[in-house]
Amino acid sequence: MSALVIRGGRVIDPAGSVDAVQDVLIEDGKIARVGGRLTAPEGATEIDAAGKWVCPGFIDMHVHLREPGHEYKETVATGTRAAAAGGFTAVCCMANTQPVNDNRAVTDYIRAKADSEGVVRVYPIGAVSRGLEGKELAELAELAEAGCVAFSDDGRCVMNAELYRRAMEYTLPFGAPVISHAEDHTLSRGGCMNEGVVSTELGLHGIPAAAEDVMVARDIVLAELTGAHVHIAHLSTAGAVRLVRDAKSRGVRVTAEVTPHHLVLTEEAVRSWDVNTRMAPPLRTKRDCEALIEALVDGTIDCVATDHAPHALSEKEGEFDQAANGIVGLETAVALLLDRLVRPGLLPIATLISRLSRDPARLLRLPGGGLGVGAPADLTLIDPEGAVTIDPKRFQSKSRNTPFAGWTATGRPWKTIVGGRAVWQCADEGRAS
């Protein structure tokens, strides 16, 4: 019997309404007890967590691991190492691989890779449509049986409303949501940044907020029609926040996530012409940022997800309007959220922890998300005073595409524990990098 005791840390477990300095005893990969001055069994490993925060393991429900097919950008091995380094104990990986995860063989492959090379838990997300083409349904029942925890054509929007309606209906018995990449491609076509003052000045083709809002509205209406659970990926506009808030108040089964970059960056960042400020949805305005933060606080937005989107350097240099969309996020998310939202008092720490653990676990019905007795011993330990300067050269991820290079932050992941085993710990403890 293996045992581990984490001593004297501030345990923040929103699922159990705990926020107190306590010990956590782990036995056989599960939480055995949480309390004051626990007696550890003989031979237990001890971690001195004084001054640290002890949280349920963070779950990133929106990650691109790129394997199979795009191993030059990321693999299950490197992506899960990046997750562990960023404080995440589980990730959900999107279906836009090559081949697309639209059939059981691909799901099995990803899960086998995760078992043999993965550092954190990996939950695949299956495609909604065959080949992400938006024409025919993928084999959704078999994908669910193979272990897909949700369905999404992420990266593309299912423009065919009839097909999307049928996907929602067909997946009702599986208890897994459809995740919507809400972007009306007829409104966004040719765009590479938010449509607004900055796009007009820079002469870049803009994507109006309406491209997201009309699709969020459609998906809410379809959720109402079908009774299905629709989850809105990477919500980015004040208008979409209003639509989701209204739908939730009427009891529609809609949930939503937001990325760290949409919370801390605006379209102003594009003035640098840095292609790492290009993503879909695009960076929006200050007003949108404020609405997103408010929605994250009040629960209109259920969770934070990174939309970790690794790309090779060759795809993220050169002309802005020719570059690929997306940035890596796993290794910068926690530090940014702690420093830019929690530290200035915009977001209570317990809310942030909940949005990173309990809430994604609940909406995807995943194990974990809390530190109750018998729960899997997945924990994220945070050093709230640890200073960090973001240096892409030190990323575990295979890719370096981040707009946050050189940013400094206070507060960062310190130790990541999966199934009672420490899978990562901060290398330069004690020295401010």
Added chain:
Amino acid sequence: MGWTRKDLLTIRELEAAEILTLVDTAASLEEIAGREIKKVPALRGKTIVNLFYENSTRTRTSFEIAGKWLSADVINFSASGSSAAKGESFVDTARNIAAMSPNVVVVRHSSSGAPALLARELSCAIVNAGDGAHEHPTQALLDLLTIRDKKGHFEGLSVAIVGDIAHSRVARSNIHGMKKLGMTVTVAAPPTLIPPYAQELGCKVSYRLEDAIRDVDVIMMLRLQQERMHAGLIPSLREYSRYWGLTLERLAAHARPDVLIMHPGPVNRGVELSPEVADGPYSVILDQVAKGVAVRMAVLLLLAGGRSPEAHQ
């Protein structure tokens, strides 16, 4: 005031005094065009690369003549028939050219921001010869030089820029430059051709040609690209021309008798300009082209750090 910048990327980032330095320098160089021997040794031994990723006859030729009159070695590189056609990336091509130690790279590109990217990557001087729908600073400078030549000053003049503002780098550079020099600018077009938040650029917006051209000192007509029709921004060239084409009748009815008609070219005769207007007494379109060479000489001279031509006389 002198010139201290490494590059000329935008009008937006320039001070009014810097714009005037460029315009004044250009004005002092205009007389070279009238000489029997059009050659001054100001940039002898300097190398200028024209890196054109987008078709251009007028601008490329203008830069080429400007460089040659200043005695620089001018090399033209266009995207077709080059490594770009073989799939080499823009950044790689640029680094390769930089390795050959040019003094100035003049770049035209369909992507906004491409010159800024080069300026960051390369240590030589970069001139933006038009990037996407972003800026076209030398066009704005030659427009300003033309206006001052005809009107004698800038302060207080009013200008209407008419046409596809949304996709026009010429409009953006001119709006910035004209505002900085104390002019008022109205942009006019159907709403689908006006970019969002156009007022934030500091100009007025009009949706009616007759209103926009009333009592202004300068009318600048922009070329309408055929693609705009296919993109669903206007129903037809016929309808556009009917409501937005500048004709002698419209000029006579609504514009001042001393108004200047400008166009950055190439003109769609019969669409945005009737032939009688393009060739008529109000038109200064060919003056613009002539002044383009002087402006580009001034830009190359200031950026390449050559001695002024007077020193050699």
